Amino acid sequence: MSKLPKKSPKQPPAEQSGSDVPVGLNQIPLLQILSAQDRQKVLGEMTETRYGKGQYIFREGDPTEYFHIVKEGSVKCVKSSLDGKECTLKVLMPGDLFCCDASAFDGASHPGTAQPMGDVSVLRMKNDAYFKMLRANPDAAMEVIRYLGNRLNEAQEKAKVLALDxxxxxxxxxxxxxxxxxxxxxxxxxxxxxxxxxxxxxxxxxxxxxxxxxxxxxxxxxxxxxxxxxxxxxxxxxxxxxxxxx
Amino acid sequence: MSKLPKKSPKQPPAEQSGSDVPVGLNQIPLLQILSAQDRQKVLGEMTETRYGKGQYIFREGDPTEYFHIVKEGSVKCVKSSLDGKECTLKVLMPGDLFCCDASAFDGASHPGTAQPMGDVSVLRMKNDAYFKMLRANPDAAMEVIRYLGNRLNEAQEKAKVLALDxxxxxxxxxxxxxxxxxxxxxxxxxxxxxxxxxxxxxxxxxxxxxxxxxxxxxxxxxxxxxxxxxxxxxxxxxxxxxxxxx
DNA sequence: AATAAAACATGACAAATGTAATGTTTCCAA
DNA sequence: TTGGAAACATTACATTTGTCATGTTTTATT
CATH class of the missing domain: 1.10.10.10 (Winged helix-like DNA-binding domain superfamily/Winged helix DNA-binding domain)
Structure with a gap:
């Protein structure tokens, strides 16, 4: 659902930070792969942010500083052409990674805009911490390779459909x-x-x-x-x- | 060029296998990243194959057993719809990797067909050797992540163009x-x-x-x-x- | 509940692209 | 070199999709 559980008008500080495991984290394969110890370390380097209607997580052209994971809600990836037409490339769901890709290397900029569909919660982590983590965890790196491969196949399937149907x-x-x-x-x-x-x-x-x-x-x-x-x-x-x- | 250097009608056995470094290998970033020692080992596990007009490197639906690199010539990735229409998703050039992606995991099958455009030469390696190599070489794994990320951005850009232009x-x-x-x-x-x-x-x-x-x-x-x-x-x-x- | 904004809807028309049929040119292999 | 296939080309016409204009309904906000 794009609506998070009902709560009073002003949102209380994001849940988590209690001593027990935060809700929802077990939907994230990349974190499941890590040892309990590494996972704790990674979580320590991640920040949770909430976004609502009308906000942007980042915009096309912004510098890429962070690696992201969707924790709750849905996020859409959008690109637009010069004359203002927009196209939505992908709807990301909990567990999906974004900016785990080439746009995260060598000071590149975001190839598209990420915006929340309803209320969402996103985890993020500095690029260099992310790369360091991948270098130290072959399993995590393999998971990212597999994930990117799936996304690539998906994107190519989408291109095929757009081209032929x-x-x-x-x-x-x-x-x-x-x-x-x-x-x-x-x-x-x-x-x-x-x-x-x-x-x-x-x-x-x-x-x-x-x-x-x-x-x-x-x-x-x-x-x-x-x-x-x-x-x-x-x-x-x-x-x-x-x-x-x- | 899609034409390899002129030679007599029947092709002589593929070059290489001399004692000096085979021509063309320095165009392949993934191999450049490895230490001389690892590179030798990897090359020992790779086979070079040549393909010509009318042949297929693999076809949509075939099981994925190998990881591939284009060494010479161009290769096109094609998908087709049920009613016979075809679409070319990407033209791979020397140094390009294919089946370095999700289709290589857990006995999946190729999401598209790879066919030579003119004469080409392709290096290939068994999936498990490839994965083993990636696990042992964080630099190589990072290079593949970067490569897949670029391919993903490219594919999404292509989808955008198909959708809007x-x-x-x-x-x-x-x-x-x-x-x-x-x-x-x-x-x-x-x-x-x-x-x-x-x-x-x-x-x-x-x-x-x-x-x-x-x-x-x-x-x-x-x-x-x-x-x-x-x-x-x-x-x-x-x-x-x-x-x-x- | 009132109001504004967003979403949904529809019709007339225009433009882009596909389809079908057919002919010419270029290329390649016997 | 020559015959056949592939590539290129053009026409008439059909279909799909976009554009513009306008109006209704739904949803969200005060």
Whole structure:
């Protein structure tokens, strides 16, 4: 969910820092791999930050100083073209790493913007501490290699879909993906737990908002989906899958 | 060049295996990083193979057993959709690594096809030897992380371009890229040293062959390029750059 | 509850790109 | 050198998607 557990209007200081293990950290494979001792050390070097609507974690072009991990909530990676059009490359979920990549080397700058979708909590760590940790832990380095490899395959698959498929197929593929990655079973379908407007979807599949709206209207008519934004439900995953690959 | 140095019709056994260092190996960053000793060991575990027109290095869906490095020539990475359309994701050049990624883990299969563009020479090494090498050499592991990170950024940039730009802009961007990555200065422009048909270009930017032909015809009329396939020349890099980002 | 802002929706029209059919040129191998 | 394949080319037309304009509904905020 993009909403964190209810709490009084002003947020209390971030949880953690008690003597017991902070909630949520066991969803982070990279940390699980480390020995208890190394993990403690790494956690000591990491800072937790919360972000809300309208904020940025970093922006395209900013210098890259930190390595990041999503702890709670969802984060979107966005790139924009000179004429203001935007495209969302990836929705990061808890456990996802970002800036674990080349943009973190030799004083480069961020190739895209990272912004929270709803309230999120992010762990971060200085680049040099991160590299030091990787050099000292072959297992962690291998995990990062595997993770980056997966991201690369994913990105290439995305490029393929953008290059070869029609707008409705791309949108169907997106919905299938969301259902599988963040879906919650409900009596009448699978609810997507990330708040996603038609505009968001449009940015994710490279079409205009109007086109996304029209296609979603068709999907709704055909009883493949229902609801909007905060309450989007996938009603016929199979048919969507079929459509995505037709 | 995609043509290797002239030789008699039947190819003689691959060069190397003399006592002196094989030609071309100093173009491979990953090997340069290793100590002379480790490099020798790694080279001992690698096999050199040559491929020619019409062959495949591996195909989409094949099990991944080897890690690869391009030594000479160019290799293209291709994915295809169910209905036979193809898209070329990346042209690998000497020094480029492939299957250094997630597809190499836990008995996965290749997410795409690798095929030679003209004659190429490829080094390869069993996956487990590769992983062992990475674990033993933090510098090599860091180099692979940096390399994968670059590939990831590149792939995301490609997705962005596919999502937001028009066909002519994408084609212009491709030509600029080729000129910069494999261009050879000539009196009247920059010759692209990889043989590239209109069909190849179409596959790289996600359009039909006819569209690629039409756009290239326009570019030719406007004196931005000249020639075809084996003799493609970029005549006005600046204007192409401008077009790509307009 | 009132109000403003964001999201959703729809229609008319324009532009970009694909499809199909067909012909010419270039390249390569017998 | 020559015949056949691949590459290049062009036309007419169909389809997809974008653009613009406008209006309604939903959501969030005071």
């Amino acid at each position: 029609r707008a409705d197929q791309r949108l169907a593929a997106l919905l299938v993906n969301l259902a599988e990655r963040s879906g919650i079973k409900e009596p009448n379908g699978i609810r997507v737990s990330v708040r996603l407007t038609r505009q968001d979807m449009a940015n994710m599949v490279g079409v205009t908002t109007e086109t996304a709206i029209r296609i979603m209207a068709r999907f709704k008519k055909d009883r493949l989906v229902s609801g909007t934004a905060a309450r989007l439900v996938i009603r016929d995953l199979l048919k969507l899958k079929l459509l995505a690959s037709t | 028009r066909a002519d802009q994408r084609l212009a961007a491709l030509l600029v890229n080729l000129a910069e990555r494999s261009g050879i200065k000539e009196p009247n422009g920059i010759r692209v040293s990889v043989r590239l048909t209109r069909q190849d270009m179409a596959n790289m930017v996600g359009v039909t062959t006819e569209t690629a032909i039409r756009i290239m015809a326009r570019f030719k009329k406007d004196r931005l390029v000249s020639g075809t396939a084996a003799r493609l020349v970029i005549r006005d890099l600046l204007k192409l750059k401008l077009l790509a980002s307009t």
